[in-house]
Amino acid sequence: MNHLERITINPEICHGKPCVRGMRWPVEVVLDLLSSDMTKDEILEDHPELEKEDLIACLNYAKLLLSGKSIQELA
Incomplete structure (x- = not known):
């Protein structure tokens, strides 16, 4: 799962x-x-509102953008 x-x-x-999850945590900041x-x-200790899966999601989102694809193409 890519989150x-x-x-x-x-x-x-x-x-x-x-x-991240509708919070005021832009992917670029993560x-x-x-x-x-x-x-x-x-990071998770300093920012308990974030979860490990959020970090993974941000990395996967960056990878998606670099691949030239969009989230809509994955749906």
Whole structure:
């Protein structure tokens, strides 16, 4: 499972940027955390509202964008 259902886009949240589960956690911010020196466990400890599956979803969303596909193509 790639967890892409956890990525939501709502014009009322974060100016319509892709976010995690409708929260004010843009995918790009989660990707910044993942690319820092923090481990996944440290990120989850510092931000308990996030779940491991959210981190995986953000990585899979980035992969999807780089592949040139869209979420609609996977449905």
